[in-house]
Amino acid sequence: MKVADAAVLLGLEVKAGRQGLDREVLAGYTADLLSDVMARAPRGSLWVTLQTHENVVAVALLIEAAGIVVTGGREPEEAACRRAESENIPLLTTPETSFTISGKLYALLSEKEKSCAGSGPTCTSIPLYHPARERK
């Protein structure tokens, strides 16, 4: 699943870093203490946070995140958007809470794991039908 797919399926708004939307989402991580994210987030994470500071982008680069999802309807700071744009890190937003969006992302990633089991490298991860897709 690419970040672009997750954006459609989760109904995320792309704020910056559109160039990076073809990054592969390998995992998810939800935390607001950047020190914790630096220490524990898996590589390729779609990182769910309500922090909007520019440092979020630097930390995302450090952990080689697939992208950043800012929750709760918070607007990323301008400096964060500029940095995400220049670093090609997708910076996305959602009005939903970290809990809700993490739950949906978890379900997507688990679905992917199931559908990939034994199917080899040709599997497509996106379910054929999804209400969020249907709306588009």
Place this chain on the structure above:
Amino acid sequence: MTPPAIVRAAVRAGLDLIGITDHNSAANVEAVLAAARGTPLKVLPGMEVQTKEEVHLVCLFAQAGAALAWQETVYRRLPPRENEEAFFGCQLLLDARGRERGREKRLLLTSTDLTVAEVVEEVLARGGLVIPAHVDRPAYSLIGALGFVPPGLRVEALEVSQPQNAEQVAGALAPGCRLSLVTASDAHSLSDIGRCATGFYLRGAALTELRQALRGAGGRKVVIEQRMWFSP
């Protein structure tokens, strides 16, 4: 912790200079300044602001008036929620003799919607200085919340809650980062006052001198004290 009791405890702990930095409030700074009049203790008015990122920033001012003006901005940027004394305790406003003047009704124990950079720039513009508090802790700290000190942030120093953590924090700073490290008791009770302290080598206990000492200007310097003798 009444103003006269704070002053007595600080003098007894051998301190020359203290800051009064309540959480998101400066409402008691004048009372402590007044209580210290006629004693050898110098009091700097200030506030510990909790930013939008849940970072605690100690703001210090030269005059109580500047701290109170800053308080107006901070109060405007707090969520419109009332304190619930059963949960959070009462937010007492005291006079110089320690008598209750009233109680702050708005909830102070929360975040403002000011960003770290906004607080730093606003306080500098008002002639104050900003020191991120307890950066060696995971919670409510600049480094804990934001991972590292944002480059270009115009703070004067970083405060560590435990003197023994200074070396580790200094080692983790970006190369070329020239921020001074200080420590303070962050006293929330009388017995904490003087728990740890910083020695400032300067020409008088004033904010301008403090700023220059933090920058190491003109032979001034700051040294984290090892207060092995301290017992509350």
